[in-house]
Structure formats: C-alpha cells, structure tokens
Amino acid sequence: MTDTSQPQARESIREFLGRHLSGYDIGDDENLFETGYVNSLFLLQLVVFVEETFGLEVEDGDLRRENFCSVSALTGFVAGKQAAAGAPPQP
C-alpha cells in the first residue's frame, strides 16, 4: 500500500505546501522550519490537511519536528501512520 500511495502522498503534500508558501518552491528535503514560513496557524492547517487528506489522526505525541520538517519527512510520517492504521485490513 505504501509503495503505491507514497508518490501520490508526496505530490499532495507538495501541492499543499506550494499553495501555502506563496509559491515558494520547497525541495523535498528542505527544512520547512528554516524557510521562515512556519507559525502555529500554519502548523494547524498542515495537521488538518494531513488528517483530512490521508484519513489519519495526528496525536499530540506525533507533533515533533522530525515528522513535519520536510516533504520527505511528512511523506514518511503519513506512510507510517497509514501502515499502522491500515495494516489489519490489508490482506
């Protein structure tokens, strides 16, 4: 599941960030927190986006920089959460 969905997830995340970073073209491994764009309102929007787009719940314990610091980190985080949540239904 993760193998096929990851490129799509990455694309959605890129698209979301592109919309919210005033067109700033962020690299996949570029640290979001060093771009100067991040405040709590932005993070809230990002969390809501991740939850709604990927149908998962971001818990307070997940709110760590390593999960949200880049496109790649976010993609990995989403894949990890989906795998954890989706593992049982997968045949």
Added chain:
Amino acid sequence: MVNRPVIGVVGAGVIGSQVAQTFAQAGHPVVLVDVHDEALERARRSISRDLRFHRMLAGGSTGPGAATKTQAAKTPAAKGAAPGAAAAGNAPAGNAAGGEGESRAAVLERITFTRDLAPLAEAELVVENVVEDWEVKRGVYEKLDPLCADGCLFAVNTSVIPITRVAAATGRADRVLGMHFMNPVPLKPMVEVVRGHHTSPGTLDRARELLAGIGKEAVVVADAAGFVSNRVLMLTVNEAVFTVHENVSAAEDVDRLFKGCFGHPMGPLETADLIGLDTVLLSLDGLYAEFADSKYRPCPLLRRMVDAGLLGRKSGQGFYTYPQI
C-alpha cells in the same frame, strides 16, 4: 514549581494573549482581561493552539541561535512571493519559557480569562496591551491605578506611546516602564524595556528579574518615540518602499538583498507586509509628529497602498500576494 507572582495582562489581542501564555508557561498565575468576550475566547483558542505546537516551534533539540545561523546563511528564492507566516521561523526559542512536558490544560488553567479588572489587585506586574490610542490607554490606567496593589509595576506594551506620558496618568510614575514584546512572544528571547523619565532603578531590576524568569533578556533604552527598534525599523521599511516607489528595485529584489547580503531572515518589505502596512504608516506618522523631522515622512506609495486597502498579509495583498486562509 515555586510560587510565582500573579501577572495581570490587559488587552487580549495577539500580543496580549501571547504575553499571557508566556508567563503561564513559566508557572505564573495570569489574569488576562479584555472588554470583549470574543477577544477572550479568541485568546483562549490561540493560546491552546500555540501550546499544542510550542514544542515544534521552539525547535526541541535546536539550540538558541542554531536555527538563526542556518537561516542567515540561506538565500530563499522569493519567486515574486514572500513568506507570509515568517515571524515564528526567525525566532528560535531555546528559552526557558517552560511548558515543556506540561499539559496544555495545566498551562491554560493558570490563566483566568475575564472582563473584570478586580482580580488585578493580586498582580505584582500588569502588562497593558490595549490599542495604541492614547485616550484608550489613559482610560485604562485611570482604572488600574486605584485598583492595583501599591507595589504593582505597570508595564506599557507599546511601540509608539511615550512611557513618561502614561506614567503621568498614574500616581506611581516610578513603577511604570515600557515592555515592548515582539511577535511571537513565546519564542522571542528579548524584550525592549523602556525607562520612563521617573522609572526607578528598583522597578527596572524587578522587571529584568521577571523577564529573566520567562526566558527573556531585557535591553533597557530611554523613552523616545519609537524607542530603538521601531524607530530604526520603520525608517528602514519606509526607505525600502521609496526604492520601489522610485523604480530603483522590485520589492522582491529589495528583500533578497537584505536576506542574501545581510543575513536578515526576512526583507524589510516582507516584514512590512507581516506587520501590516496600515500599522507601518501609523508608526511613521507618529514618529513624524513626535520628532517633527522630515526624514520620517511616509513614502507616498505606502500611503496609496493603505488607501487602496493593500495592507499586507492580513488583507491578502501588500508588496506580495498571500493566499487567503
């Protein structure tokens, strides 16, 4: 946690609620007062949200200065658009603002959200953050002065109103000082502290101590319009607007020069958009009136943009365009 003195915060706007949050995170009981219920409700929501993301914003393992250094070396390609929510990013906390490992509920519980000034009688320090309008401020101090304890310090959180003028409206001029907090308060390691004409050394010492307790260093300056930070910043912003007005440069290139050459995390026009062009204009008008010096005359382009409703980030359009949230 040791018993920390009660802090009063008057005015629950953006900065006021951040001040309340910061003191509460450090363990102070806080009384946050506003005349509007909606403002108090908004403050509660924004504090709750900020607390949720505080650990991420403060940077966890990132030490103070580390992120700044990284940023300073960066030259983000603006591509005709600017960082909107840049304020937090250029402010690595690394301070002892507390709240680490503590539940949001525990911090929020320390804050009393109220329309009633009476609980301020318990406060050792009242930080006043109401609108930058002298008549409104005067009205607030006339109510606070008889109500608050004799030893209570009044900190005026302003970037334009002279501290000495505020002090004169109270019967405790030696216990009135300025505290110019910067946005976002929980993450900024420094406060511009203003010594009014009658502010006593004891008041400044206590203010330094209280600020140190929330992880903030105080830099004390004398009472002059705009103090240091606003006076220099507004003049810089205004001159940057003039370069655009006179077709010397495009806005994004002005900002790129400040970021790439001087290592500023944001350029002056991005900063102006973040502050709000109406606020910038108001500050310049204030400096111009106070000093009667033509060097503070606002650039005509700035005035025209404000007239046109191009106020920066908050209106979706300033020197850059921002997606509406």
